[in-house]
Amino acid sequence: MLISTALVLLGLAISRVSAFVTIHKTCKGPTGYEVEFRYVNTTAERVLIGGGIQPFTDQFHTTGTSYRVNGRYNPHDYRPGDFYISNSGLPAEPAYKWPYEMTQSAAGDGVWTYTTPLPSGLYSYAYLVDCNYAPNCSIDTGQLVIDPDMPPFMNVVGDQVASSFQVPFDAKFQTSPELNTNFDYALDAPDPAANRGTVKTENYTSPGSIHPAPDVHDFAVYLPAEYGRVPGKKYPLLYLSHGAGGNGDDWENLGRMSHIMDNLIRLGHIPPTVVVTPSFYNLDASGGFFIYGNRSSSVPVPPAPLVRENLEKYLFPWVESHYDVCTNASCRAFAGLSMGGVLAYEMYVNATDLFDYYGMFSPATTGPYINASDVTANPALSEKGIMVAYGLYDFVLPMARDLQTALDASGIRYINRVTPFGSHYWNTWQDELWWFGRKVLWKPLPFGVQTGR
Ligand SMILES: *[C@@H]1O[C@H](CO)[C@@H](O)[C@H](O)[C@H]1NC(C)=O
Numbered sequence: 001m002l003i004s005t006a007l008v009l010l011g012l013a014i015s016r017v018s019a020f021v022t023i024h025k026t027c028k029g030p031t032g033y034e035v036e037f038r039y040v041n042t043t044a045e046r047v048l049i050g051g052g053i054q055p056f057t058d059q060f061h062t063t064g065t066s067y068r069v070n071g072r073y074n075p076h077d078y079r080p081g082d083f084y085i086s087n088s089g090l091p092a093e094p095a096y097k098w099p100y101e102m103t104q105s106a107a108g109d110g111v112w113t114y115t116t117p118l119p120s121g122l123y124s125y126a127y128l129v130d131c132n133y134a135p136n137c138s139i140d141t142g143q144l145v146i147d148p149d150m151p152p153f154m155n156v157v158g159d160q161v162a163s164s165f166q167v168p169f170d171a172k173f174q175t176s177p178e179l180n181t182n183f184d185y186a187l188d189a190p191d192p193a194a195n196r197g198t199v200k201t202e203n204y205t206s207p208g209s210i211h212p213a214p215d216v217h218d219f220a221v222y223l224p225a226e227y228g229r230v231p232g233k234k235y236p237l238l239y240l241s242h243g244a245g246g247n248g249d250d251w252e253n254l255g256r257m258s259h260i261m262d263n264l265i266r267l268g269h270i271p272p273t274v275v276v277t278p279s280f281y282n283l284d285a286s287g288g289f290f291i292y293g294n295r296s297s298s299v300p301v302p303p304a305p306l307v308r309e310n311l312e313k314y315l316f317p318w319v320e321s322h323y324d325v326c327t328n329a330s331c332r333a334f335a336g337l338s339m340g341g342v343l344a345y346e347m348y349v350n351a352t353d354l355f356d357y358y359g360m361f362s363p364a365t366t367g368p369y370i371n372a373s374d375v376t377a378n379p380a381l382s383e384k385g386i387m388v389a390y391g392l393y394d395f396v397l398p399m400a401r402d403l404q405t406a407l408d409a410s411g412i413r414y415i416n417r418v419t420p421f422g423s424h425y426w427n428t429w430q431d432e433l434w435w436f437g438r439k440v441l442w443k444p445l446p447f448g449v450q451t452g453r
């Protein structure tokens with residue numbers, strides 16, 4: 001949600017607001033937009049803005065292996081065609097100077113501010129208080145502070161550790177002849193009543209689950225604007241999984257899945273579709289209790305076959321009995337990012353009858369992969385609508401290529417997307433969802449050379 005001036009004024013009037021973010025259209029360079037952060041803390045000695053706010057780079061100074069050390073630009077130096085990529089693994093200071101450092105007001109009132117131009121895109125952020133190295137800053141010690149006035153989308157407090165906002169594209173300042181970095185497909189759709197669906201978290205009965213309560217597990221669900229207005233109508237259903245270290249709220253909080261779906265539907269790329277974003281940790285106690293954002297957590301990613309069996313047993317029937325969704329494979333899809341892409345591959349191989357569409361987004365697959373004899377044994381494998389996607393700067397690129405090589409060798413046709421600005425990060429996964437909707441979802445099967453053209 002963008003922060004309006006009204007909220008800012010209200011906050012000052014009742015002097016309750018301790019933090020906010022304001023987005024200004026400036027009509028001047030370098031990007032046409034400026035973002036103002038404000039955070040109040042009278043005891044802090046240093047405040048950095050961390051989370052998903054990264055330095056920028058460009059394609060001429062970055063490769064898939066060098067982006068962590070090369071060409072990191074402060075957004076004040078933004079040039080059209082610049083993009084941000086995940087910089088997790090950056091050396092800690094003093095080797096590297098983080099660009100987003102807040103300044104304390106001279107008045108001694110503990111007001112910290114930072115103003116920066118930013119180009120089109122979705123950014124997530126949290127404040128790093130007296131802590132210089134994000135991976136070491138924890139909520140428990142008060143060193144990682146979530147904006148209390150723009151809380152994340154989540155079910156239970158603690159399920160998300162960053163808030164987010166989106167900056168629009170300004171063609172005058174951001175158009176690049178080399179690269180399209182317009183992410184406005186993830187902005188709020190116009191005409192809310194007609195175009196905007198709803199998104200909420202939901203608890204379901206899942207015996208053995210250890211979060212958010214014993215035998216209760218959770219997911220987030222997107223219902224398109226039309227949902228509930230057409231008596232008896234059953235909607236196509238997309239399951240969309242998070243990756244390692246995440247949960248079912250990520251796709252909305254960090255990826256604005258609902259906005260992307262609203263825009264795909266509004267522009268006629270897909271019919272109204274329901275989306276369910278499950279959570280694959282804490283389904284049972286076998287791997288230990290996973291706490292979102294706990295950097296020292298050693299809880300492993302649960303094995304995909306175990307997750308598949310659990311979701312098939314408890315989540316899928318629950319969703320079918322509580323929502324107006326269609327129940328045959330032709331109108332069901334499963335997609336996921338990273339380890340969620342591994343889960344999508346697991347569903348493709350071992351739940352082939354349940355879904356006709358599969359999206360492996362930046363999949364961290366390691367094989368073994370299917371081969372031609374597997375396809376002979378299960379011909380349905382070659383009759384599905386598949387997309388395998390990855391970013392040009394994505395560390396899983398070699399894994400996703402191996403998966404594609406195996407599909408090629410097995411005679412399986414699929415849609416491919418290489419995100420040209422993409423690392424293993426949310427702008428890549430948004431792009432992958434956008435193109436999955438445009439090129440794959442609910443398209444006639446089997447796929448041929450004309451599919452998606
Ligand atoms: C203010 O900063 C201190 C560290 O000096 C931190 O422990 C505390 O949680 C911060 N308070 C707020 C409201 O962010």
Ligand SMILES: *[C@@H]1O[C@H](CO)[C@@H](O)[C@H](O)[C@H]1NC(C)=O
Binds near residue numbers: 092133136
């Ligand atoms: C981060 O924490 C690890 C483990 O406690 C420690 O070894 C490392 O020095 C810390 N890094 C910084 C930059 O504080």
Ligand SMILES: *[C@@H]1O[C@H](CO)[C@@H](O)[C@H](O)[C@H]1NC(C)=O
Binds near residue numbers: 201
């Ligand atoms: C789900 O259950 C947890 C734990 O009881 C609760 O805190 C949360 O509010 C519930 N969420 C919903 C959407 O009902």
Ligand SMILES: *[C@@H]1O[C@H](CO)[C@@H](O)[C@H](O)[C@H]1NC(C)=O
Binds near residue numbers: 296299
């Ligand atoms: C985070 O994970 C570590 C290692 O698993 C654990 O010792 C610690 O208690 C966890 N932190 C919280 C707040 O639960």
Ligand SMILES: *[C@@H]1O[C@H](CO)[C@@H](O)[C@H](O)[C@H]1NC(C)=O
Binds near residue numbers: 234328330331
């Ligand atoms: C699948 O469900 C859709 C919507 O409910 C329906 O139109 C279609 O006929 C069904 N297909 C099969 C093969 O049952």
Ligand SMILES: *[C@@H]1O[C@H](CO)[C@@H](O)[C@H](O)[C@H]1NC(C)=O
Binds near residue numbers: 305346349
């Ligand atoms: C599919 O099921 C088989 C047999 O249970 C299992 O060995 C395999 O790991 C599963 N996943 C994939 C992707 O083959």
Ligand SMILES: *[C@@H]1O[C@H](CO)[C@@H](O)[C@H](O)[C@H]1NC(C)=O
Binds near residue numbers: 370372373374
């Ligand atoms: C295909 O993979 C299966 C294991 O899924 C293996 O048993 C078989 O030998 C492989 N066939 C070929 C032709 O490589």
